[in-house]
Amino acid sequence: MSSTIDSLFLNTPSSGDFINKSNGIIFTISTPGKVILHGEHSVVYGKLALAASLGLRTSGTFRENEYSDDASVIEVHFPDINLHYSFNFKEIQNLLEKPLPVNPDISCFNLENPEKIDHDLHLKNIEGFLSGSGNYDTLNKVQKNSLVSFLYLFTAMFSSLNLKLCPFHFSVSSQLSIGGGTGSSASFVISLVASFLHYIKLATRRSGNRVNLSKDIYAPCLFTLDSDTTMFNEEELKAISNWGFYGEKIHHGNPSGVDNTICTYGSLIAFKKGCPPNRKSMSYPLKLLLINTRVSRDTKSLVLKAADFIQKFHNVGNALLNTMDEISKTALELLDVLNKSNSNEDEIATTFQKLEELSEINHSLLRILGVSHPSLEEIVRILKEYGLKAKLTGAGGGGYSTCLVPPSFSQNYLDEILAKLSNSGFDVKITTLGVEGVRVDS
Structure with missing residues (x-):
């Protein structure tokens, strides 16, 4: 190890278990996925929708490497999409020295306000940098988006900071299926952002700089980085969600902001188009069957299909949307009942029954809109044999189906259901x- 790295690692304040003298900073961050409970398609028309965090998570592990003048790299490894990519460390350092494209001028930007970055221009610059490096042009769309997200967020968050960096290895793996409507992209970008922010916390603590994090040409950054390195505080969570929104723009163009919010904060979110997401707590554990039809779907065409129905049968379509809105409102009220600490067993059982019935009704309405699929209907039929109610989630047309499992439901029957769904060609997880x-996991 060089003397520079020796002084960086050994002659600075202790940073706890996240730093080891031989390998530098190392930690793992994890982020949940998300699922839409109610409000698919109707949310497009300003109706209430509900989303909840999912017990399937994306994990990002960050590990500093030793510095070498001969061969120093930043390694990115995303095994779920078969991507292993290396950047020359000095080239990344040079990239970080370039001023960020900021509106109205660079002196107004710091780590706290990602909205001041000229998103389109910064994205164009990152894509231009990548197009001339490695084998970027041979990558598929998902691999490119993931790599662009990594470098976009890394440079956007670090370029303004007066912080000494080391080469590092960063890997991300997920329990979520990509493109299935369970928030895989948001879970990914939030893992990126949270990992970068956590590294900034640890590296800042190590360096002893706790005043202004910004370089001179940028606005002073007095962001209070919590000394507790085992968790994120509210200010840090807000920053993570805000940066995650811009990572989501790379994947979805014009995201609602719901996915990055639910993946950051967890629990439950009620949201309407054009309104800030309303965070709700969920203290009662809800067991869910998440069933993958293995049928790919085109979200855009399904949204257009629903729109065509609503336009063709205007009054009927509006009645369907209004009913879906009422289902979301009623489901939210029922979830509030479950989360009350004084709910008794009878009240819980009754509440669960109503929630199941709402799922059945909502699926029927979505079927009428034309966004179901034979595979989804097969899942509904199988679960109905056992007294359970399933509904599609997300855009429909394949993708996933969900089913709430009552707390008193027989484990033997549940095992039968899992076997039957699996034998029918579906991939099912209990979460x-x-x-x-x-x-912060470790």
């Missing part, structure tokens, strides 16, 4: 709803 958001 939980309303889990905590992004967190």
Whole structure:
């Protein structure tokens, strides 16, 4: 190890368990996925929708490497999409020295306000940098988006900071299926942002600089980085969600902001188009069957299909949308009942029954809109044999189906259901709803 790195690692304040003298900073962050409970398609028309965090998580592990003048790289490894990519460390350092494109001028930007970055121009610059490096042009769309997200967020968050960096290895793996409507992209970008922010916390603590994090040409950054390195505080969570929104723009163009919010904070969110997401707590554990039809779907065409129905049968379509809105409102009230600490067993059982019935009704309405699929209907039929109610989630047309499992449901029957769904060609997982958001795992 060089003397520079020796002094960086050994002659600075202790940073706890996240730093080891031989390998530098190392930690793992994890982020939940998300699922839409109610409000698919109707949310496009200004109706209420509900989303909850999912107990399937994306994990990002960050590990500093030793510095070498001969061969120093930043390694990115995303095994779920078969991507292993290396950047020359000095080239990344040079990239970080370039001023960020900011509106109205660079002196107004710091780590706290990602909205001041000229998103389109910064994205264009990153894509231009990548197009001339490595084998970027041979990558598929998902691989490119993931790599662009990494470098966009890394440079956007670090370029303004007066912080000494080391080469590092960063890997991300997920329990979520990509493109299935369970928030895989948001879970990914929130893992990126949270990892970068956590590294900034640890590296800042190590360097002893706790006053102004910004370089001179940028606005002073007095962001209070919590000394507790085992968790994120509210200010840090807000920054993570805000930066995650811009990572989501790379994947979805014009995201609603719901996915990055639910993946950051966890629990439950009620949202309407054009309104800030309303965060709700979920203290009662909800067991969920998440069933993958293995049928790919085109979200855009399904949205257009629903729109065509609503236009063709205007009054009927509006009645369907209004009913879906009422279902979301009623489901939210029922979830509030479950989360009350004084709910008794009879009240819980009755509440669960109503929630199941709402799922059945909502699926029927979505079927009328024309966004179901034979695979989804097969899942509904199988679960109905056992007294359970399933509904599609997300755009429909394939993708996933969900089913709440009552707390008193027989484990033997549940095992039968899992076997039957699997034998029918479906991939099914048992998970939980309303889990905590992004967190430091180790």
